[in-house]
Amino acid sequence: MSIIHRQWSILARVSVAALLLAGSYGCTLAKVDVNVVSERTSLENQVLGTYNALSEDVLLVASVRGVSPTGKVETPPKHSPEQQEAAQALENIAFHADDVEALKRLGWVGENLEGTLTSFSREVPEKAPADLKAFAGRFGEGEFRQVVNEVNRSREILMLRVVQTNENFTAKDLPAIRKVFARVNRQNSAPGTKVQEDDGKWVTR
Secondary structure (H helix, E strand, O other): OOOOOOOOOOOOOOOHHHHHHHHHOOOOOOOOOOOOOOOOOHHHHHHHHHHHHHHHHHHHHHOOOEEOOOOOEEOOOOOOHHHHHHHHHHHHHHHOHHHHHHHHHHOOEEEOOOOOEEEOOOOOOOOOOHHHHHHHHHOOHHHHHHHHHHHHHHHHHHHHHHHHHOOOOOHHHHHHHHHHHHHHHHHHOOOOOEEEOOOOOEEEO
């Protein structure tokens, strides 16, 4: 959404209809901002390029029957379970994007070195803006765990999908791919949010 124009974790809320609308304008769900990562390595370019291609799969999987220029009703092609799973993962990340952003601003979650979210104590900062305090007040423990778990599971699916759809990758490349995801997530995190540095230490941007 690339896994990334202010995303992976910062995707706007979208639905299948929104995805189709984006497709009609030639957009991809997760287009990588070329300015996000400077001096990218060959591996990073491959990972991000493969991830961007997944958004095209989402548009295809989400497509409904269309009508050809001749007026014939066309049935969309069948998609593999893996494509369907990846599409659902992208939609889950998009659906929870606003909540994840708020959780990061509260300091309840941070971006770790594995490309996923790490949970922290659910304390409301004294200087938190009124909108965040209101959000924290209605966001219970159960919902918090559900959102974090769903987003992390979706990220895992997408990282694995990158391996599956790029002939240059094998399962042995997954740790390196995680690092690429983690780096982009870290760079896209807003100031004041928690991120894990390469040495394992947690800092606030």
